[in-house]
Amino acid sequence: MADLYGYTGKILVVDLTSGETSTLDTTNYTDFIGGRGMGAKLHWDLVGPDVKGTDPENVLAFTTSPTTGTPCPGGQKTCVTGVAPHMYPVETYLKSVFGGMWGPELKYAGWDGVVLKGASATPVYILIQDDRVEIRDADDLWGLDTQSTERMLWDRFDDKHRIVTIGPAGENLVSDAVILSDDSNTAGKGGFGAVMGSKKVKAIVVRGTGEVTMARPEELLELAYESQRLITRKETEAQPSHPYRGSLFGPLSTEGNDIWKEGQEGKNVRTGLAGCMMCPIACGMSIKFKDGYSESTGHIMCVECNAEPEEMVVENENWGRAAFSRLKEMDKMGYSVWSMHLDIWPLFTYGVLKPEDLEIDAPVGSKKFSKELVRKISMREGLGDELAKGRAHFLNEFIGTDQTKLMYQMQAVTSGQSRLTYNYGANFYGPIGWVGCCVSRGRDNDQTWAFSNTITDPRVVAPGSKAYMQLQQDIGNMLWDTDQGAIDNANRVVSDKIAPMAYTAHNFKCWVDTVGSCSQFMPHISMYSDNYMGKWDIRRQLVSAVSGLDIDSDEKENEYCDRIWMLERCIGARQGQTKEDDWMYDCIFEDPSYKDWGLTREGLRSAIDQYYEIRGIDVETGLPRRSTLERLGLKDVADRMEGEYGIALPA
Amino acid sequence: MKNLQPITEEGLSRRNFLTGAGIVAGGVAAAAMLPNIAHAEESVAAQPLPGATNGNKLWEGTQLALGRVVHNPDICSGCRTCEIVCSTFHEGKASSYRSRLQWDKAVMDACITDIHTCRQCAGPECVAVCPTGALSIDPETGARVIDEEVCVGCRLCEGACPVKPSMIRYDERTSTCFKCDLCGGDPQCVKFCPTGALQSSWDIRSAEEEDDGFWEIEVTGDAKTFAHIEKPTLVLSDVSGGIQFDGVVWTSHATQFNIIMATFDATAEAYDKSGNSVGTSDSSAHMEIPEMQSAEFSLFIPTSAKVADLGHMALRIESAYITNAPGEEAAADGAAQTA
Numbered sequence A: 001m002a003d004l005y006g007y008t009g010k011i012l013v014v015d016l017t018s019g020e021t022s023t024l025d026t027t028n029y030t031d032f033i034g035g036r037g038m039g040a041k042l043h044w045d046l047v048g049p050d051v052k053g054t055d056p057e058n059v060l061a062f063t064t065s066p067t068t069g070t071p072c073p074g075g076q077k078t079c080v081t082g083v084a085p086h087m088y089p090v091e092t093y094l095k096s097v098f099g100g101m102w103g104p105e106l107k108y109a110g111w112d113g114v115v116l117k118g119a120s121a122t123p124v125y126i127l128i129q130d131d132r133v134e135i136r137d138a139d140d141l142w143g144l145d146t147q148s149t150e151r152m153l154w155d156r157f158d159d160k161h162r163i164v165t166i167g168p169a170g171e172n173l174v175s176d177a178v179i180l181s182d183d184s185n186t187a188g189k190g191g192f193g194a195v196m197g198s199k200k201v202k203a204i205v206v207r208g209t210g211e212v213t214m215a216r217p218e219e220l221l222e223l224a225y226e227s228q229r230l231i232t233r234k235e236t237e238a239q240p241s242h243p244y245r246g247s248l249f250g251p252l253s254t255e256g257n258d259i260w261k262e263g264q265e266g267k268n269v270r271t272g273l274a275g276c277m278m279c280p281i282a283c284g285m286s287i288k289f290k291d292g293y294s295e296s297t298g299h300i301m302c303v304e305c306n307a308e309p310e311e312m313v314v315e316n317e318n319w320g321r322a323a324f325s326r327l328k329e330m331d332k333m334g335y336s337v338w339s340m341h342l343d344i345w346p347l348f349t350y351g352v353l354k355p356e357d358l359e360i361d362a363p364v365g366s367k368k369f370s371k372e373l374v375r376k377i378s379m380r381e382g383l384g385d386e387l388a389k390g391r392a393h394f395l396n397e398f399i400g401t402d403q404t405k406l407m408y409q410m411q412a413v414t415s416g417q418s419r420l421t422y423n424y425g426a427n428f429y430g431p432i433g434w435v436g437c438c439v440s441r442g443r444d445n446d447q448t449w450a451f452s453n454t455i456t457d458p459r460v461v462a463p464g465s466k467a468y469m470q471l472q473q474d475i476g477n478m479l480w481d482t483d484q485g486a487i488d489n490a491n492r493v494v495s496d497k498i499a500p501m502a503y504t505a506h507n508f509k510c511w512v513d514t515v516g517s518c519s520q521f522m523p524h525i526s527m528y529s530d531n532y533m534g535k536w537d538i539r540r541q542l543v544s545a546v547s548g549l550d551i552d553s554d555e556k557e558n559e560y561c562d563r564i565w566m567l568e569r570c571i572g573a574r575q576g577q578t579k580e581d582d583w584m585y586d587c588i589f590e591d592p593s594y595k596d597w598g599l600t601r602e603g604l605r606s607a608i609d610q611y612y613e614i615r616g617i618d619v620e621t622g623l624p625r626r627s628t629l630e631r632l633g634l635k636d637v638a639d640r641m642e643g644e645y646g647i648a649l650p651a
Numbered sequence B: 001m002k003n004l005q006p007i008t009e010e011g012l013s014r015r016n017f018l019t020g021a022g023i024v025a026g027g028v029a030a031a032a033m034l035p036n037i038a039h040a041e042e043s044v045a046a047q048p049l050p051g052a053t054n055g056n057k058l059w060e061g062t063q064l065a066l067g068r069v070v071h072n073p074d075i076c077s078g079c080r081t082c083e084i085v086c087s088t089f090h091e092g093k094a095s096s097y098r099s100r101l102q103w104d105k106a107v108m109d110a111c112i113t114d115i116h117t118c119r120q121c122a123g124p125e126c127v128a129v130c131p132t133g134a135l136s137i138d139p140e141t142g143a144r145v146i147d148e149e150v151c152v153g154c155r156l157c158e159g160a161c162p163v164k165p166s167m168i169r170y171d172e173r174t175s176t177c178f179k180c181d182l183c184g185g186d187p188q189c190v191k192f193c194p195t196g197a198l199q200s201s202w203d204i205r206s207a208e209e210e211d212d213g214f215w216e217i218e219v220t221g222d223a224k225t226f227a228h229i230e231k232p233t234l235v236l237s238d239v240s241g242g243i244q245f246d247g248v249v250w251t252s253h254a255t256q257f258n259i260i261m262a263t264f265d266a267t268a269e270a271y272d273k274s275g276n277s278v279g280t281s282d283s284s285a286h287m288e289i290p291e292m293q294s295a296e297f298s299l300f301i302p303t304s305a306k307v308a309d310l311g312h313m314a315l316r317i318e319s320a321y322i323t324n325a326p327g328e329e330a331a332a333d334g335a336a337q338t339a
């Protein structure tokens, strides 16, 4: 066997039912690289189709990639996969990622991933110190908020240990519960905190003293430096007026926000950056006030981890103390900030719910209200118990009037919980965004983000500007030998140029998730080079320098992404996903509030059919073709689809 | 001459203006190319070098290192790139355990990260204590380095290092100690630090010729806090009775400076084109610069010479420290300042 670079070679399997641990050989998964790909393969191998999120049969996999732990910028994220309790109406397979430093520490400890199987009868936490793995009693931790849990564990071990943990929301199987790491990096999609809670695992504590090997370390350092320079400049080089000083965003010095004002009033705040491992961007912000109160936002560009809480907007708080304390309450409870922002708050702003309904004696928008609301849902108190099942359940089943069902469908477009929904960027990004409803897995509202990341970056170039369009055209010419698609997309014309762009964008996102990259790490768009064009190839060159894998062309990269994407499609198909799921709610076509989208049923149908053709999916059924699976080396998957699940695959 | 980049309206209106006043006079006139060492006791050196500051004669004649790697926690993102690049550069493997620098990230305290680096002491206790000669001074860079082939892993050096945590690390697997070697003069941690929080002290200090060859600017003191000072922009003008420097500096953090008129050789500050001294001054300016602002300063040399006569002029920023953060370090620097 060739030397294995980047990987540690083994995946830890913890069977919580039996209390036993075992290992899997990573080489069986390298065709799927890591992260999202490795997670999908583990899920396919270890879980059956009729499993619910919180069933013991569900498997919660934490997967890293070869670049995790190496000096590869934007290659450090950990992917979490499993059946997601948040999904509606069917709990489907999903992935979520989180940044921070936990994944790299796991690699240094000698593991490429951790798989949690079964369920413990009593609360436990898992301690991983290099080869030493222990399942330990967590009676004293159960019930604590995330911060107290981490503090206790850091007291017990040392603060070089990295931790993932759940809060009361996860313990109580709330469908919006997150898995939180360190300050506030969270795997926020899908309610994986509840999956961890169902297995009675309070935390996984990791410390590693080992190393990660690299195939070509010198080349990696060169590429790392080059990609860093495409994205950022050191604060010491930048000019005072430069918007991207130090990092993409700079410390919280933006004039006008409440933190800035407090600093100006002499209250002496310290603001800083908080970055994931090796990140040149450092999208997290941290603040320390003179009175000792400190707070950090988590990594705000991680769409799965944080959002401006809706309360903040309502209360006109502009990144001040109040806004941060609201965020902290959700972090402590282990409840998703995005769910609060997009799912729960609209129930109040649209008058579906009032504070009295939850027996909260404080007006909407008050700090007390925010705190009580997240606590009641996390502790499942009163009506909080129904909200804990998720917004879809609440509007469709608990209230269940035609009106609330329609409200769900219309607003689901912004939040995304069912397969028939997708990202709120869909409108902004036009037809390519629409094709984002062809997802390989459930609630995939980040596939439209993928488009934004592939072809342009609104932070580097102002949307609507001439340069913005020019960049899209330049990238169009680079990737598809034509800029017509970008032009059609901007004009909201569904031409035959749209589906190929959607395909590339989805594969780009697949790649990013699979190599543990951050979707903000985009060295192919650079504000420090001519026409904003960076280097498209550098992402895969980085991975190749670490792993030694031969990935030097779009074709080779696409082969990996196609394989992963198609495997996810098979996981979906065995859970009952069909062609009908690649669509949108009727209200999108009919409700006048969507008419400016310019979206028609015919337009969407033609783009989706073309997309199917590109992917090798059968246009009639929406199922993967056997020939496609075989071409991608997934013959065993095709056989299992037909033999075990009785799903006849078109040739 | 390079113009200072435009700053905000806000910044302009808040500029500090001050005129040179003799605050720190001693130890300035004879400032050498490597400050803080020869004159450590008299000067306001804010970077005490163990062994040198306490007048220890043992270290006289010991080759100084090029400098050290310094860290500014205020803009550090805690990304640990420095740490992993260090081991990758030396061992070709990514490992926190094998990093020569160490990090502390207060995750629950606004993620404030400290990076601990070897001070490359003027009087290196680690070198003194090593019984095998494994620890020596690299003649090229002056870095205090360990030859891991010779090291027997007695760990005496680890205990001798006055820095906490010890800047000597011990690898249980190889049973040897290892430490920062300044990467042979091109510190990789500095190169890769995406925010600029890590700097090579000698880069910050080195004098640079302006385009017209007229100026030399030297920044000394606790280089850690200098990470965000832009090189001052200077304008000279003839005024009655002498020549006046007007300058502007910018910093990203609230900072205190001593701007000191000094030359690189003994007494005179201003030379004419044939190298003759035309004026001296021991005046200095002590000033505070608010965060993200620029500050103006002005200094005066009593001389009968005119600007047009001058061939060479030197300005030196003697010391600086961050006034409002972070906690202890600032306090320590402050103590050095007033001592």
Ligand code: SF4
Pocket: B129, B130, B131, B132, B133, B134, B135, B146, B150, B151, B152, B153, B154, B155, B156, B157, B158, B176, B177
């Ligand atoms: S551990 Fe090695 S380098 Fe350190 S004192 Fe002993 S022999 Fe010298």
Ligand code: SF4
Pocket: B117, B118, B119, B120, B121, B124, B125, B126, B127, B144, B160, B161, B162, B163, B166, B167, B168, B179
């Ligand atoms: S290891 Fe310690 S004693 Fe030796 S030079 Fe570095 S800081 Fe000084």
Ligand code: SF4
Pocket: B069, B085, B086, B087, B089, B099, B100, B101, B117, B179, B180, B181, B182, B183, B186, B187, B188, B189, B190
């Ligand atoms: S200068 Fe080189 S050896 Fe020293 S800490 Fe930095 S990277 Fe490591």
Ligand code: SF4
Pocket: B071, B075, B076, B077, B078, B079, B080, B081, B082, B083, B113, B115, B192, B193, B194, B195, B196, B197, B198
């Ligand atoms: S590389 Fe720079 S920003 Fe990152 S942890 Fe090190 S000093 Fe801080």
